[in-house]
Amino acid sequence: MKTINVILSGGVGSRLWPLSRKSRPKQYLPIFEGETLFQKTAKRNLAFSDEVLVVGNKENYLLSRKDLKRSGISAYREVIEACPRNTAAAITFAALVSEPEDILLVTPSDQLIEEGEAYEMAVNRGLELAKQGFIVTFGLRPTRPETGYGYIEAFGEDVKAFREKPDKITAQSFLDQGNFYWNSGIFCFQAGVFLDELAKFEPNVYLRSFMAKKEMKEHMLPEELSLEIPSISVDYAVMERTEKIKVVPSSFHWSDMGSFESIYDYLIETGHPTDDFGNMVIGSELHTEFTGLSNTILIHTEDAILVLQKENAQEVKQIYERLV
Structure with missing residues (x-):
């Protein structure tokens, strides 16, 4: 055994x-x-x-x-x-x-x-x-x-x-x-x-x-x-x-790291920066400002940008399914 x-x-x-x-x-x-x-x-x-x-x-x-x-x-x-x-x-x-x-x-x-x-x-x-x-x-x-x-x-x-x-x-x-x-x-x-x-x-x-x-x-x-x-x-x-x-x-x-909400919480624990309203940028070093928004995540890759409210993280799957 x-x-x-x-x-x-x-x-x-x-x-x-x-x-x-x-x-x-x-x-x-x-x-x-x-x-x-x-x-x-x-x-x-x-x-x-x-x-x-x-x-x-x-x-x-x-x-x-x-x-x-x-x-x-x-x-x-x-x-x-x-x-x-x-x-x-x-x-x-x-x-x-x-x-x-x-x-x-x-x-x-x-x-x-x-x-x-x-x-x-x-x-x-x-x-x-x-x-x-x-x-x-x-x-x-x-x-x-x-x-x-x-x-x-x-x-x-x-x-x-x-x-x-x-x-x-x-x-x-x-x-x-x-x-x-x-x-x-x-x-x-x-x-x-x-x-x-x-x-x-x-x-x-x-x-x-x-x-x-x-x-x-x-x-x-x-x-x-x-x-x-x-x-x-x-x-x-x-x-x-x-x-x-x-x-x-x-x-x-x-x-399960299955959503950007989980990723957000993990990155916060490891010291990833946010602004005073909890807004976060992932994947870019460009200076980014958020106005009138809170707990918003901006995700930047070479060929796509996603902007979402943290609490709507489960909805990203619908975007993926629409694109594939």
């Missing part, structure tokens, strides 16, 4: 346009103290893992390789997806190329997590539960009524329900009740246990993924067979349906 850090790296970061593009998704932006989120993820979990396995896609696997090299990590395995099929398929591929008793610590590559005792305690508890045959998710204690995250309703380590992204009033009620946690998207389980549950609830995902994996050559999955795999999230496929689910209530500092 070994522990494998499965790094998921297939997202495009559509809510961070124009910084994040299809050619360089948000996990590869070197704006986090000179490192990328991908690098931070890989380095953070070395202490808990015997092996690193990256599940990416044909558009970004070379970026992953560069980041791993910069991080001094040369021993790793890859699964390269021919087309995006969501998280259920990505995790299934990782389980299929592992031994049934191997423990997979599944971590997205685009999250900012503060290392330390709280993170170490949570991961070690998750590994312990995984060894007992449970499928483990990690829930973060909410610090605000966030509408951009899914929630987990729990009683201790027992999961009562998964909740979709709420509106502001519902999010506040979750916060007030005290037994709701942000769904981190981090998981831990034995490969064989996950595959057994997937085959029970989503046999077509399991079978189609298995057939595609059989034809994998030089880490690359075949496109024709991959397109036959249903594109669904792992939450829907397994987590919300299995009776083997457990949650580890966690208190480490976590952000």
Whole structure:
């Protein structure tokens, strides 16, 4: 039995346009103290893992390789997806190329997590539960009524329900009740246990993924067979349906860095300048003035400029979808 850090790296970061593009998704932006989120993820979990396995896609696997090299990590395995099929398929591929008793610590590559005792305690508890045959998710204690995250309703380590992204009033009620946690998207389980549950609830995902994996050559999955795999999230496929689910209530500092609001808060903490009204410029050294505006973010790249109110950060995805 070994522990494998499965790094998921297939997202495009559509809510961070124009910084994040299809050619360089948000996990590869070197704006986090000179490192990328991908690098931070890989380095953070070395202490808990015997092996690193990256599940990416044909558009970004070379970026992953560069980041791993910069991080001094040369021993790793890859699964390269021919087309995006969501998280259920990505995790299934990782389980299929592992031994049934191997423990997979599944971590997205685009999250900012503060290392330390709280993170170490949570991961070690998750590994312990995984060894007992449970499928483990990690829930973060909410610090605000966030509408951009899914929630987990729990009683201790027992999961009562998964909740979709709420509106502001519902999010506040979750916060007030005290037994709701942000769904981190981090998981831990034995490969064989996950595959057994997937085959029970989503046999077509399991079978189609298995057939595609059989034809994998030089880490690359075949496109024709991959397109036959249903594109669904792992939450829907397994987590919300299995009776083997457990949650580890966690208190480490976590952000999915999925919006400019998150980026803004991070940059404030690291000393990035704002004016007296909280207005911020990202990506330009040009002198910029804001009049009659507060908490406004101006993002400048070589070929695009975005101006938005911090509280409207979730709407950037609509711009991205209109442009692609």
